[in-house]
Amino acid sequence: MVDDPRAGGPGGGPGTLEPTPGGERDWLRFRDDPAPDEPVVTLDTFLDQSNASSVLIEAGDDVRRLAPVLDRVRLVEIDFPKFRDGRGFSSARVLREMGYEGEIKATGEVLVDLIYFMRRCGFDSFAPHVPLDRAEVEAVLNRYPHVYQHAADAAVPIWQLRHG
Amino acid sequence: MYKYDQYDQAMVDARVEDFRDQTRRRLEGKMTDDQFKPLRLKNGLYLQLHAYMLRVAIPYGTLNSRQMRKLAHIARTYDRGYGHFTTRQNIQYNWIKLEDAPDILAELATVEMHAIQTSGESIRNISADQYAGAAADEIIDPRPWAEMIRQMTTFMPEFSYLPRKFKIAVIAAEADRAALRWHDCALRIVQNEAGEIGFEVFAGGGMGRTPFIAYRIREFLPTDQILSYLQAILRVWNRNARRDNIHKQRMKILVHELGEDEFRRQVEEEFQHFLALGEDFPQAEYDRIAAYFAPPPFETDLSEEIDRSDPDFALWADHQVAAHKAPGYAIVNISLKPIGQIPGDISAEQMELVADLAERYSFDELRATHAQNLVLPHVRKQDLHAIWTALHEAGLGEANLDLVTDIIACPGLDYCSLANARSIPVAQKIAERFADAERQKDLGELKIKISGCINACGHHHAGHIGILGVDRKGTENYQLLLGGSGDEETSQAKITGPGFDEAGIVDAVERAVERYREIREPGERFLDTYRRVGMDGFKEAIYG
Ligand code: HEM
Ligand code: SF4
Numbered sequence: 246m247v248d249d250p251r252a253g254g255p256g257g258g259p260g261t262l263e264p265t266p267g268g269e270r271d272w273l274r275f276r277d278d279p280a281p282d283e284p285v286v287t288l289d290t291f292l293d294q295s296n297a298s299s300v301l302i303e304a305g306d307d308v309r310r311l312a313p314v315l316d317r318v319r320l321v322e323i324d325f326p327k328f329r330d331g332r333g334f335s336s337a338r339v340l341r342e343m344g345y346e347g348e349i350k351a352t353g354e355v356l357v358d359l360i361y362f363m364r365r366c367g368f369d370s371f372a373p374h375v376p377l378d379r380a381e382v383e384a385v386l387n388r389y390p391h392v393y394q395h396a397a398d399a400a401v402p403i404w405q406l407r408h409g
Numbered sequence: 410m411y412k413y414d415q416y417d418q419a420m421v422d423a424r425v426e427d428f429r430d431q432t433r434r435r436l437e438g439k440m441t442d443d444q445f446k447p448l449r450l451k452n453g454l455y456l457q458l459h460a461y462m463l464r465v466a467i468p469y470g471t472l473n474s475r476q477m478r479k480l481a482h483i484a485r486t487y488d489r490g491y492g493h494f495t496t497r498q499n500i501q502y503n504w505i506k507l508e509d510a511p512d513i514l515a516e517l518a519t520v521e522m523h524a525i526q527t528s529g530e531s532i533r534n535i536s537a538d539q540y541a542g543a544a545a546d547e548i549i550d551p552r553p554w555a556e557m558i559r560q561m562t563t564f565m566p567e568f569s570y571l572p573r574k575f576k577i578a579v580i581a582a583e584a585d586r587a588a589l590r591w592h593d594c595a596l597r598i599v600q601n602e603a604g605e606i607g608f609e610v611f612a613g614g615g616m617g618r619t620p621f622i623a624y625r626i627r628e629f630l631p632t633d634q635i636l637s638y639l640q641a642i643l644r645v646w647n648r649n650a651r652r653d654n655i656h657k658q659r660m661k662i663l664v665h666e667l668g669e670d671e672f673r674r675q676v677e678e679e680f681q682h683f684l685a686l687g688e689d690f691p692q693a694e695y696d697r698i699a700a701y702f703a704p705p706p707f708e709t710d711l712s713e714e715i716d717r718s719d720p721d722f723a724l725w726a727d728h729q730v731a732a733h734k735a736p737g738y739a740i741v742n743i744s745l746k747p748i749g750q751i752p753g754d755i756s757a758e759q760m761e762l763v764a765d766l767a768e769r770y771s772f773d774e775l776r777a778t779h780a781q782n783l784v785l786p787h788v789r790k791q792d793l794h795a796i797w798t799a800l801h802e803a804g805l806g807e808a809n810l811d812l813v814t815d816i817i818a819c820p821g822l823d824y825c826s827l828a829n830a831r832s833i834p835v836a837q838k839i840a841e842r843f844a845d846a847e848r849q850k851d852l853g854e855l856k857i858k859i860s861g862c863i864n865a866c867g868h869h870h871a872g873h874i875g876i877l878g879v880d881r882k883g884t885e886n887y888q889l890l891l892g893g894s895g896d897e898e899t900s901q902a903k904i905t906g907p908g909f910d911e912a913g914i915v916d917a918v919e920r921a922v923e924r925y926r927e928i929r930e931p932g933e934r935f936l937d938t939y940r941r942v943g944m945d946g947f948k949e950a951i952y953g
Contacts, residue, residue: 304652327652329447329530331570335647338567342686358431358448365566381434388427389564390419395688396566403416403560404694 272379273371275364276348281320308336309343318347323368325353334366341367341397357381361388367397410473410774411556411701413521420563421518424525428452429511436508447570450529453499454510457824461505464527465517469537469555469579470498470777472522474764477775479520481760487513492760494745494753496817496868497576498536498777499527503824525563530571532562532643538580538587539778542702543740543786545732548598549606551581553699554635557690561636568643572650572658575643576615588779588895590614590623591871593660594642599629607631612642612672613664616865621661622899624669626676634680636689641679645672704735705772705787711737715790722797724846725808730793733786741771741785741796742778744807744815748844751833752818753781762803770796779895780856781817782810813855813922814840817868821861821878822885828861830878830885831911835859838915843922852922855935858893871895873936874918875902887914891921891947892939903944905951917951924950 355373581598614623821832858872869875875890893902
């Protein structure tokens with residue numbers, strides 16, 4: 246734990262960069278299970294259709310509305326219409342706090358410099374509008390040796406390292 | 410003073426490499442300027458009119474001599490030999506080259522400093538009472554909590570892209586020296602009837618184009634729950650704030666639109682949730698941090714006497730020295746407002762002198778203040794004369810704390826690309842007009858604050874006399890405001906009427922000040938008189 250504070254966490258830790266099979270941007274998926282292939286529907290539609298399993302969360306949607314139906318969710322796509330719109334960070338972390346362990350995919354304007362923080366909020370796959378450079382992603386994910394606070398990953402915060 | 414351990418150091422070092430890499434990618438054209446902008450802003454790098462400006466964080470306004478010397482070195486090596494202390498206890502350099510910025514950050518990291526989250530849509534440097542740990546009137550030193558908040562809010566994943574900036578201030582005294590309620594979130598340490606200490610919490614303050622004074626949303630919060638409570642506030646804001654209009658995204662707008670009660674309800678609900686997650690640092694971590702802020706080894710049996718036989722020194726001591734909690738000690742305010750100079754500016758040589766004084770006379774500690782001055786927090790009264798002599802020789806001996814020439818001014822049109830008007834020359838002209846020491850003393854406490862546009866960096870909303878630069882058909886014009894305050898009786902200044910040109914605004918200020926002299930009652934400050942008679946008592950004198 247102490248040696249690699251980023252190990253573990255839902256769907257593997259942010260440091261896990263092993264590619265997984267299926268899809269063209271596999272290396273941006275940090276999970277071992279097969280990728281769900283059902284198309285996503287909006288939150289309102291999802292709540293209406295009792296057989297849907299993939300849901301799109303748009304900026305401004307309140308993910309807490311998924312609480313009663315969480316057991317049928319396999320994929321949550323959280324959209325970033327602009328990289329400056331940070332609501333999706335809270336959405337992902339709230340989902341993990343609710344106990345959701347399925348895939349959370351970031352779509353839209355996902356910039357390489359955001360990925361590390363997205364991983365910490367519980368995102369475990371990425372489908373950005375503009376393709377990312379793999380070497381840059383790896384560099385960014387491995388830049389910070391520690392974290393100062395809890396998030397949705399299993400990273401041990403510095404205060405905890407200090408006090409054993 | 411807080412000292413980094415290997416973890417803090419590793420984080421700051423990593424940030425330097427992070428930014429070096431981002432700068433390289435920008436310079437190689439792998440990122441657009443639009444994409445780079447928020448990244449550089451999170452490292453305190455603004456683009457101004459003529460060059461980049463770098464804002465360096467001074468956490469809760471506390472620094473030591475080694476850090477001050479490094480700031481001097483940076484001023485000399487990478488800038489034009491000076492720096493500028495800001496209204497949030499930070500320092501800015503005005504003439505920075507983008508390609509130098511990573512090296513400057515690397516230099517700062519060697520003295521436990523950084524520019525992390527000093528601008529952009531982020532949780533900014535925490536500000537605090539500049540007298541923390543020294544003030545005679547404080548309950549306890551608030552800085553250990555400020556440091557905990559600094560750590561928790563550094564690279565906080567969920568709040569990577571907040572709707573706007575978020576400013577926090579912390580104090581622990583009845584007297585407010587930090588413009589508390591002008592912050593997005595303000596914390597005041599209080600003691601309840603059981604003798605326990607906790608935070609009184611205010612939220613939703615801010616200046617800019619839509620000023621709001623923060624509402625009190627919690628009377629008493631146990632100190633060991635502050636990190637949960639702050640996260641709750643941030644999440645409620647991040648989730649609900651508008652994203653369609655940059656001018657409506659500060660938390661103050663949300664608090665206003667939801668209403669104080671609904672905002673509080675949502676925060677309390679989210680707070681219970683965070684408490685259950687165990688987000689607060691444990692007592693052991695508080696103890697570890699607080700140990701760094703233990704009082705320095707004050708001497709006992711010191712003399713309380715100050716030899717006032719030198720009249721120039723006596724005048725300075727009357728204005729610049731504040732009460733210290735330890736017998737025989739005093740707090741020294743160093744004015745960065747010499748008459749006719751740029752408010753808050755200081756040369757590399759002056760920085761080094763101040764560093765020497767701190768090392769020799771003040772247990773190696775210095776403070777920056779939101780009024781753009783400096784403080785030697787722990788000085789023996791018997792050393793005051795020697796300190797004054799050294800300051801005086803270096804051009805830092807001005808005796809004008811909180812007087813009419815102790816003006817706050819933003820960079821304005823001399824530097825800033827958003828400005829409508831210049832602020833610095835107006836500050837200089839007003840200071841020259843009122844330079845006479847007797848006149849200043851007679852006028853007493855009078856806080857003038859000048860902004861070059863409605864963004865209000867110069868705190869004009871909080872000025873006893875505020876000045877706001879506007880653009881009137883392509884020429885610089887200045888509005889006059891009266892009655893603002895950033896102290897424990899916070900108030901928002903009101904516009905007097907039509908604006909003035911540059912010469913006219915100086916005359917208008919003088920007319921307002923003379924009117925005060927005419928109608929004041931014994932013991933009344935300018936602000937007290939204004940509050941008693943209102944705008945009507947001044948209007949005619951100003952406009953005739
Ligand atoms: C050229 C550089 C600067 C630029 C571009 C700039 C920009 C801005 C903007 C856009 C705002 C309004 C924020 C809002 O309404 O949300 C603002 C507010 C502010 N700025 Fe600056 N600023 C600059 C320099 C400074 C300096 C030098 C200081 C300190 C002396 C400063 C201190 C502040 C403060 C205290 C506020 C008010 C905070 C509040 O709204 O609560 N700024 N600035
Ligand atoms: S108040 Fe306006 S002119 Fe002054 S520094 Fe701020 S943005 Fe620039």
